[in-house]
Amino acid sequence: MSQSNATPTADLAQFTEALLHEAKKAGADGADAIAVEGTSASIDVLKGALEHAESSEGVEIGLRVLIGQKQACVSASDTRSSTIAEMAQRAVAMAKEAPIDPHIGLATPEQLAKEWDIEALDMNDPSTPPSPEMLQELAQRAEAAALNVQGVSQVQATSAGYGNRRIHLATSNGFTGGYARTGYSLSTVAISGSGADMERDYYGDGRTYFADLESPEHIGQIAGQRAVDRIGARQPKTGFFPVLFEERISGTLIGHLLGAINGSAIVRGGSFLRDKLGEQVLPKGLSLLEDPHRARVSGSRPFDGEGLRTRKRAIIDDGILTGWTLDLANGRALGMESTASASRGTSSPPSPSAGNVTLTQGKSTQAELLAEMGTGLLVTSLIGSSINANTGDYSRGASGYWVENGELKFPVNECTIAGNLTEMLLDIQPANDARTHLSRVVPSILLSGMTIAGG
Incomplete structure (x- = not known):
């Protein structure tokens, strides 16, 4: 098999397939399903001792069904067959009572992603995740480094965390695919002075690969120096x-700019850039590029929440706004094509969202x-x-x-x-x-x- 269709979520596909089967059985005209498995751990230390530890793991499933131009979404954290059947029946009943939306609908088979290269995106660190003890040690070292900066009176908080998230998406008209991503973080907040004269500042780092994470000593030292x-x-x-x-x-x-060109804001008419398409919104010579295929970057993904293949695009080219950020529904409302920007949770329909951007x-x-x-x-x-x-x-x-x-x-x-x-x-x-x-x-x-x- 080529890399294009390799997926680390084959076990999750059984849940999406079952959801689609039950949706069709319950009378849905179309459907899409998502299964998400997440594992995470976070450790907080204070004064060299463990202050708080938290870990979680589990699978959530979500189903969207369409009845004509009506839709409904349901979700659950129970993956038993009986629950999946009940979800489908409930979703179909809800959709029948939902208001008509002329713009909703699945992608056409021609729009769906056919292949992608998961390995090139390098989103999933294959190394053994850090143990809680290792996370605690990292946090303790960062805290100690901050306290070692002359003038730091205390450290307010230091946290270390790890997460692994696997996602599988499938649609009733032929799309199926998934990917996994990892993330590691370490941060500290230092305080200088005392009483009314206290000042605080922070520093942290987040990476896809544990080996890329900045050292605890570096993180603590910068946080401490900033506070001083x-x-x-x-x-x-x-x-x-x-x-x-x-x-x-x-x-x-740039976040405010991205919010203003989000298709949902444009459809509502609630954007200060709603009349600026094709016009200059940044100085000449500046561009804002979106690239969802950057390796080892948290916003990368091979396809969007509706199964469309993600692609590079110039949101702003030489200062000129070239287009909105669109999913299928908002694109149809505006008479435009989706920019493959749909994001999707287990309990809500797709909505547009920009990923990796570079100014x-x-x-x-x-x-x-x-x-x-x-x-x-x-x-x-x-x-x-x-x-x-x-x-x-x-x-x-x-x-x-x-x-x-x-x-x-x-x-x-x-x-x-x-x-x-x-x-x-x-x-x-x-x-x-x-x-x-x-x-x-x-x-x-x-x-x-x-x-x-x-x-």
Whole structure:
């Protein structure tokens, strides 16, 4: 057998096949079924001792049935044959009472993925998962490294975790396929100072392969140093100044853009970019690319939640918005083809969602952008949110560092930054510091001006 149809979820296929069989038997015109098996473990330590341990494992199954232009979804964590039969009967009864939706429906056989290369995506670490004892040791080492930074008064939390998730999807018109993915994480939150003068910061890492995870010592040291660097934080000036979004939070700006071009938002008319298709939404020279086939990246997948083969696409090409993010139903509502962007859970119908995205990186380092901005604010953390999805009006609490003459002068907290996302996106200037192993590859971003409300 070629790699194209190799699947690590053959055992889960029996559940999807049974669900489809019972759906047809119960009177469904069409159906799709999903089976998900998950295994996870997480360990929290505090003051060198185990604070919390959690593990879970199990299988969940989901069924969507279609009766004409009506649909219903049901799910269960019980995989007995009697339960599967009851699910199908209940789903068909629910669908008969559901409202008509002229846009729902399965993909045509021609649209369905026929082959894919699971091994090329490299989503599943074949090594033995870490034991709870190993996870605890990793967390303890990260905590110790943070406490070893001079000026750190305590560590608020340190967590280590592992997860393995296997998914199998099948449709009544011929699609069947599955994949597995693993994930490992380690993070710590350090605190400097005491009482009203306490400041905190964090650092963490998440990877598909355990061997790629950054060392606990590195994670703890960075978290600790970041917390110490925030000692003496105060409010900045109020006014209109340049703002530089640090790489670890700059992806939130692109997240707002992705939300605004989501097909469901466009169909509802609730997007500040609803009239911008084919127009410039980023500066010329910048593109936003989606690639669901990047190896060892958490957002990769060979097919979407409706069985369509995923593919690379330029969401924004040289600053121009080329299209929406669509599943089948929202695509039909807009008279467009699906972008193979359907996401699917066991208890809900498909909905569009963008996966791995990469923003064009710039040529300047973060330090060079700081020098260019002169006086302004480097934002390293965001809290709260007041964002109008219809108008793009943006306001968020922020903390970071005040910059004068291109140099960091003092840490900042308790301030608000405000602007309009349409204008902000057209103003972005990227640095060259994006971490390329992330699903969302976005470098630090400089904006020429935002309203800052401080002291």
